[in-house]
Amino acid sequence: MxxxxxxxxxxxxxxxxxxxxxxxxxxxxxxxxxxxxxxxxxxxxxxxxxxxxSGFRNKAKLVVAGQPGSVTLGILDDSNRGVDLRACGLHEPGLQDLIPRVADLIDELRLDPYDVPARRGELKHVLLTRSPTGEVMLRFVLRSQRHLALLRSRLSVVTERLPEVAVISVNLQPVHQAILEGPTEIVLSESDALSMPVNGLVLHLRPNSFFQxxxxxxxxxxxxxxxxxxxxxxxxxxxxxxxxxxxxxxxxxxxxxxxxxxxxxxxxxxxxxxxxxxxxxxxxxxxxxxxxxxxxxxxxxxxxxxxxxxxxxxxxxxxxxxxxxxxxxxxxxxxxxxxxxxxxxxxxxxxxxxxxxxxxxxxxxxxxxxxxxxxxxxxxxxxxxxxxxxx
The missing domain is CATH 3.40.50.150 (Vaccinia Virus protein VP39)
Structure with a gap:
């Protein structure tokens, strides 16, 4: 690779x-x-x-950084500044296609990325999981509920821009630590679980469920x-x-x-x-x-x-x-x-x-x-x- x-x-x-x-x-x-x-x-x-x-990861765990209207999705460098990795080749092709559109949506909605050095901002991570069916679970990890009403009001925009997304949720992670997600999950979509067919069985992944x-x-x-x-x-x-x-x-x-x-x-x-x-x-x-x-x-x-x-x-x-x-x-x-x-x-x-x-x-x-x-x-x-x- x-x-x-x-x-x-x-x-x-x-x-x-x-x-x-x-x-x-x-x-x-x-x-x-x-x-x-x-x-x-x-x-x-x-x-x-x-x-x-390559192209094997069914999950994308992306740190959100940058500025409102110009975000990065990827990791943080040694100075805790965003490094954009939206074209990472480890992700399944369906995720590789989706991640840039998620970044564009975040910019369109003017969501405020969390600034680690300054300890301010709201959106910390975006977590994506893709099923073999092509459907996707999208989770926004926020510092607080400040953007919750905005996301609820623009849910139709999210589903229009990202039609493969079947489950949408907000996870609240308020502490200033290197923790991916917090204990509170708020499901915004009608569906609360992603169907994951495996060997003729269907597993159902809720937002905080583990799957390989x-x-x-x-x-x-x-x-x-x-x-x-x-x-x-x-x-x-x-x-x-x-x-x-x-x-x-x-x-x-x-x-x-x-x-x-x-x-x-x-x-x-x-x-x-x-x-x-x-x-x-x-x-x-x-x-x-x-x-x-x-x-x-x-x-x-x-x-x-x-x-x-x-x-x-x-x-x-x-x-x-x-x-x-x-x-x-x-x-x-x-x-x-x-x-x-x-x-x-x-x-x-x-x-x-x-x-x-x-x-x-x-x-x-x-x-x-x-x-x-x-x-x-x-x-x-x-x-x-x-x-x-x-x-």
Whole structure:
């Protein structure tokens, strides 16, 4: 991939830019093998999964700077001044086409960009998420509600200028810190969720829901987890940190065992509401799906694992933040009677630490999923089986 922003030293966010993509992929694969060499010494590595090296990002997280009527969309430089990156080649083609029109709309509406050095202004970020359907979610991150009435009054202008935008919201982030978004979300559009088709399932993303940055590679990750579930054939599946339900829905839909009980646990009420909507839609198409429930809860709550039926005929899926599941949850899994574990990680170092805390399990297979070309970021999924009975 060639990038004029990188060549001109305006943006160096892509730390692997200039390295041939095949070499990037091989380097990440070798790094993950080395990191897990001790904690998963007997693991069988499957070939890495990759997609396009450019035009893959379904999200754009853009800092707004500049002046009213002449904004920049991109990042901040070392002096906290805006660097315009509206033509960044990492974004999906549909986003590449949309971002300049969003900038023009912001200029037309005379929205006031937030000036970090001066600590004044309103519009901090623009967040875009694009579905394979071509529809887009647009979020304005504001310092206060000062522009809220203006955006509400000009909603028809937004939808006219940006017809692919299906969900529009305002997020309030009042503090002067490097925080992307705040706790308050105000939906302005009639629709409050973006439909995201993946492998024949439809996930529903509300404004603050998490979904992987790379749709094609995320779909491959879900299919890999479903293949492992099909192989294990558990009666009970517990999906911790389930988000909008991607892993749990794939596990419920997988073949070979009727009456499987699948349960997802997630801290975000909005994500759980989205997962429940997807589950209801799946049941309409697949009446043979067994029990499929989603609930709001903390994945580290000790009572959640204890509620899993006793016996080895169970599988737990974890997809935690970069910090990993940590010693507390690792100890709970180790002391449980869970038969298999699928661990999806975006940080191979915390993954290795957590696997060392699970001596009763052996890693069977692992695979790198390259969600983030041009950077050192990675996603690794591992299938583990219990070899020691803790009863």
């Amino acid at each position: 060639q990038c004029s922003y990188f060549d001109d030293a305006r943006c160096r966010s892509c730390t692997l830019m200039g390295m041939p993509y095949a070499a990037q992929l091989a380097s990440k694969d070798e790094r993950c093998h080395a990191a897990l060499a001790e904690a998963a010494s007997s693991v069988s590595w499957l070939g890495p999964v990759s997609g396009p090296e 940055t790379n749709t094609a590679v995320a779909a491959a990750l879900y299919l890999q987890a479903a293949e492992w579930v099909d192989r294990v054939q558990p009666a009970d599946v517990l999906d911790l940190y389930c988000g909008v339900g991607g892993f749990a829905l794939h596990a419920a839909r997988s073949e070979g065992r009727t009456g499987r009980r699948v349960r997802g646990v997630e801290l975000s009420p909005d994500a759980v509401a989205s997962a429940r909507r997807s589950a209801a839609e799946l049941r309409e198409r697949r009446p043979d799906v067994g029990s499929l429930v989603f609930e709001v809860g903390d994945a580290t709550d000790s009572g959640i694992l204890r509620s899993l039926p006793a016996g080895p005929d169970s599988l737990v899926i974890v997809n935690p933040p970069r910090r990993g599941i940590g010693p507390g949850l690792a100890a709970q899994i180790e002391d449980s009677r869970v038969g298999h574990l699928v661990y999806s990680s975006c940080n191979v170092e915390s993954l290795a630490r957590d696997l060392r805390a699970l001596p009763s399990f052996v890693a069977l297979e692992a695979r790198l999923f390259d969600m983030f070309p041009q950077s050192s970021h990675h996603e690794v999924a591992v299938l583990l089986r219990r070899t020691t009975d803790r009863s």
